[in-house]
Every structure is written in C-alpha cells, then in structure tokens.
Amino acid sequence: MKKNRLLAKWLNDDLSPDELAAFEASPDFEKYQKIKNYTAHLEVGDLDENAMLSNILSQKKTAPKVVPLYKKWAFRAAAIFVLALAVTFVMQFFVPETETADFGKRTTFSLPDNSEVVLNSGSEIQYKKWNWDNSRHLELKGEAYFRVAKGRKFEVETRLGKVTVLGTQFNVKTRKNRFDVVCYEGRVKVNYNNTQILLTHGQSVSFENGKQVNLTVNTSKPEWIDNQIGFYKENIRSLLDEVERQYNIKIELNTKDTTSLFTGKLPAKDLNTALQIISTTYHLEAKQVSKNKIIFDEK
Incomplete structure (x- = not known):
C-alpha cells in the first residue's frame, strides 16, 4: 500500500x-x-x-x-x-524481458516454463512473457547453456543462425563471425544461412565465415560451466577476446602471428595460469601493466 x-x-x-x-x-x-x-x-x-x-x-x-x-x-x-x-x-x-551477464560474470535464471538458462560472460537474452508456453522464442547475443522443459517448439534466434528444439540441453555461442551449437541431450535443429542440420546427443557444429565443421563431444555440459574455456581451431585474437570477457580485463597484443589456430582449454578462474598457457603456446611474454590490463609482446 x-x-x-x-x-x-x-x-x-x-x-x-x-x-x-x-x-x-x-x-x-x-x-x-x-x-x-x-x-x-x-x-x-x-x-x-x-x-x-x-x-x-x-x-x-x-x-x-x-x-x-x-x-x-x-x-x-x-x-x-x-x-x-x-x-x-x-x-x-x-515488453521484452532482458537478462544480461557482464564481463567477468554469469547469470542463471528461469524462463516462464521453468526452462533454465545460464548466460556466459558478455552475453544477453531477450524474450517476452506473454503467451510464452505457445511461443517459446528468445534472442541471444553471446553464449548461453539451456536446459529446456518439454513443451512446444523452443527457438533461440541469433544474428548468425537459429536453433530449434522441443526439450533438451544444448549450448549456443555467437562471437563475431563464428556460430557454435552443441547438443548434450535430445535433438537440436540448426539453421545457418541456407543450411539446416539436425544434431543429436554428443554432436556439435561450428560455422565461421561460411565454413562448417562437425564435431563429436564427450562431455555432459559446456566446459565453461566448470570454469574451463574450451577452444577448437580458433585464432589468438578470438582466444584473447574470450579471456577478456571471462576476466573483465583488457589485453593488448603485439605480434605479427595472428593466424595460428588454438585447440584446447584455459582456466576461467585462474588468470596467471591462463596467461602462462597463452605465452608458452604463442612464444609471447605477458606483462600486467595495471590491475585490468595485460600486454603480450613477442619474445
């Protein structure tokens, strides 16, 4: 009152x-x-x-x-x-609801049908509550892990493609020109440009600049849920961009080699170890010039 x-x-x-x-x-x-x-x-x-x-x-x-x-x-x-x-x-x-996860943060929330969403750092989701059970549609910027309650069609729209499911667990990631989808349970339909792919348990697909890569995964959930950042054939700039999001820092790169591709994992809660792995892999030297800024120089 x-x-x-x-x-x-x-x-x-x-x-x-x-x-x-x-x-x-x-x-x-x-x-x-x-x-x-x-x-x-x-x-x-x-x-x-x-x-x-x-x-x-x-x-x-x-x-x-x-x-x-x-x-x-x-x-x-x-x-x-x-x-x-x-x-x-x-x-x-x-009016659309908006959920965000700032750099260095994660956000976990439930949708009106009790579907669960975990937003990774530097990500955003918009959806409307009205008539949700009949129109389960949301828009994603960044990366999110979904545990979808069974019901009508569930759609995740991104600027690079769309993912459609009924009830399942999956991960969607859009960064720059790269679009990654991993299915951990059930079935997932992926639409990218004029390509449509059906993924089942343990299958993954990645698109980057029009190129498609299919993979098999052996985990039950995304690495980042367990504080590990996973990469598959990604260049150093994309790798550093993700480190910036996870640790809420700025990284300056001074090297001519930006084409070598990295496959592996980095810790999401141990910055020193992550910097050591990057330095060793690319023959760089990391200098922390302030609390929130790192500079990589060639050795």
Whole structure:
C-alpha cells in the first residue's frame, strides 16, 4: 500500500525531496518513468462539484447520506493510478524481458516454463512473457547453456543462425563471425544461412565465415560451466577476446602471428595460469601493466 501511495503522489508531483530521492532509487523507478511518459498526454476532465452536489440533493433518498467531496487532484490521481496499473500490467507481459551477464560474470535464471538458462560472460537474452508456453522464442547475443522443459517448439534466434528444439540441453555461442551449437541431450535443429542440420546427443557444429565443421563431444555440459574455456581451431585474437570477457580485463597484443589456430582449454578462474598457457603456446611474454590490463609482446 505504501508503494502504491508513493506512486500516486509521484504521478502528481507531490513527493517531498526525501521521498522523491528514495523513489528514484527504487528498482522499479525506470519502469514507472516509462509509464509516466506514456500517460503524460492523458488528462482527466475537471470535476464540476456544484453540479454534482445539486444532482445528488435533487434525488429522492430513503435515508440521508453524507456524500464526501474530494479535491480535484485526488480524482485525477486515482484515475491516473488505475491507468498506470494497467500500463504496468501491459509492460510486464508485452515488453521484452532482458537478462544480461557482464564481463567477468554469469547469470542463471528461469524462463516462464521453468526452462533454465545460464548466460556466459558478455552475453544477453531477450524474450517476452506473454503467451510464452505457445511461443517459446528468445534472442541471444553471446553464449548461453539451456536446459529446456518439454513443451512446444523452443527457438533461440541469433544474428548468425537459429536453433530449434522441443526439450533438451544444448549450448549456443555467437562471437563475431563464428556460430557454435552443441547438443548434450535430445535433438537440436540448426539453421545457418541456407543450411539446416539436425544434431543429436554428443554432436556439435561450428560455422565461421561460411565454413562448417562437425564435431563429436564427450562431455555432459559446456566446459565453461566448470570454469574451463574450451577452444577448437580458433585464432589468438578470438582466444584473447574470450579471456577478456571471462576476466573483465583488457589485453593488448603485439605480434605479427595472428593466424595460428588454438585447440584446447584455459582456466576461467585462474588468470596467471591462463596467461602462462597463452605465452608458452604463442612464444609471447605477458606483462600486467595495471590491475585490468595485460600486454603480450613477442619474445
């Protein structure tokens, strides 16, 4: 009730400075600001109090009643508040939900059907709650691991391709021009340009610049879930980009050899070991010039 009262007062610009500061710091303030913007052009007509009173007194009544008259702002606040609740309802169900994982972080959340999603560092997902059970569709930027509850078709849209499943466990990754999909359980349909592939348990496919590579995997979940960063024939710049995401750092590379491909794993929770592996593999020397910056030079 207190929250609703504050919302009504805010819509009427009737909050004290302290109340306004606390209200703007609330997690729902951005949503309420959108509501206010949507309803700013709406007005409630002026109340003719005298006409209302005359009409009431002219009517026959079996018993006397006291009819309170409220201030005009109270009626306006009530009308706008009801409208705001309606807009809030619409926004909660029709405006896309966004889940993000910042660099150096991961985010785990559940979808409306209790499907589970784990977002890897530097990734984002958008989806709509409305009619979710009949239209299980979301958009992914980056990398995510899905445990999909059984139900209707489940679609993951990326800028490089689309993945369609019914109920399964799989991993999707899009980085620059590379698109990777791994199926850990059930079946997964992958669409990339004009190519359509069906993956089953233990199968993986990668696309990069139009080239396709099919692989077999022997694990039950992605390496990054267990704090290992897995690579298969990726160049050093792509490798360093992923290290930057996992550790939330910046890496400067000073070498002429950027075409050699790397296959293997790097730890996602031990930066020194990761830097040693990279240095040894590419004959580089790593220098930490600040807390969040590494420079690789040729030896």
